[in-house]
Amino acid sequence: MLLSVENVTKVFGANRAVDRVSFGVERPAFIGIIGRSGAGKSTFLRMINRLTDATDGAIHFRGRNVLGLKGAEKRSWQSDCAMIFQQFNLVPRMDVVSNVLHGTLNRRSAFATFFNLYPTADIHRAIDILDRLGIAEQAPKRAEALSGGQQQRVAIARALMQDPQIILADEPIASLDPMNAQVVMDALRRIHEEDGRMVIANLHTLDTARRYCDRVIGMREGRIVFDGTPDQLTTGVARDIYGADETFSETATSTAIHHLDSPAEKSRAGVKVH
Template sequence: MLELKKVTKTFGDTIAVNNVSLTFAPGQMVGIIGRSGAGKSTLLRLINRLAGVSEGRISFGDTDVGALEGKALRAWRARCAMIFQQFNLVNRLDVLTNVMIGRIGTAATLPVMLKRFPAEDRANAAMALDRLDLLSQALQRADTLSGGQQQRVAIARALMQKPSLILADEPIASLDPRNARLVMDALRTINRQDKITVITNLHTLDAARAYCDRVVGMAHGHVVFDGTPSQLTSSVIQEIYGDDTETAVDENLTSTMTGTSPAGRQMEAAH
């Protein structure tokens, strides 16, 4: 279980995350919503230890995440895989190699840098790409893929880390509705089939309502809502988004995400 107790992060005089306490049970799919600057991305970076807390404690089971250093910290970052809005692929390398780079947190660094991967890693990378319907692109350069395909490669790379958690920071913010659906379908399938906890920042309400079991709303660094999508009333939405309520809803995205793909329909039928 991942637990945050009274976590605060400051940057100079700016309080990015303010006294946040949250618990994430294993296997949940959680959407964190809020306006830009609400503290969503900082919260994920604190969990992954890309930034350190100013006050409070983050723990995973018996592990004090804030106290980790060196090899133990690298192991945590492998166990707690991060997916970014910008994909962070190596454009000049082929897709398969980009996926195998996910092993860098748990394998010896030099062989990875020299692209000397064991057969087992190659097989696992190929299986991850197959799950995400990208095996036919395995030998293409990463920069030849569409944005949605690149984000799914990033998800496959995260799977190579054999994570307990996947943190996705605005994974669909730069994608068109169709590719956004494919990426969210992939994250939900991994969450349900592999029982991996997924915590994802989402700029709009629609994806959170369509895909997440639980929604956390943030405003000005505080958690102002923590509940199910059905509990997102108009007053709660107003508290989260303030005067930007209209920008929180993308009707085109909503209609695309609700039942248009076979994977999406299968997932809805599983409810």
């Protein structure tokens, strides 16, 4: 088993934010986690990355319980398990390429970090990653000068700079317009397919989960209430996940991305993507 999540629980006072979550992943996959606000999705991702400690349970990756790691081993895991946030978490006044190079901080000395010293090879690699994401020309600009979609691609580039085995994305398109949302999701799907990296993304839209994910997990009140393929994510199942009645409409969760010629769509249809 590549990833094994066993009865993972997080308690805040009287609130069980994540309640005995368990599932396994045998190979790198693109997994979407959906559910209403407060379902426990973000807390769960933060426990995988060790930004938040679990109250109980275990998370094994390649046989190692990452919840038990401390010190240097914990920092090493956080390099292997990159995190992408809804609000990008870039340094606004810093240039784009330096923001990407921050993905190497966990393996650099305090001296090099303080004086902002980077090996030439790392700088070239950062620019290559930006080029792969279609924004190499933005490298010398301040991050704050970029659009939201461009900033999120910089955040993805920073994650790739870590050379992670898993990419966790916490609502990566929640603050983006539909066109930029598609560009970002296309990039994450392409990274999964071309690099063989596992991607686990918290998503707030059903159409996005169906279009890009191999597997969808639905959470409600901290528990998993659905775990299946995108095709099994029917409107009835969605109502149960969101705790809604028959008046529930998927349009309320739609990104309104209607283009069906994205790289992810072509790949899922068996068309070779260049």
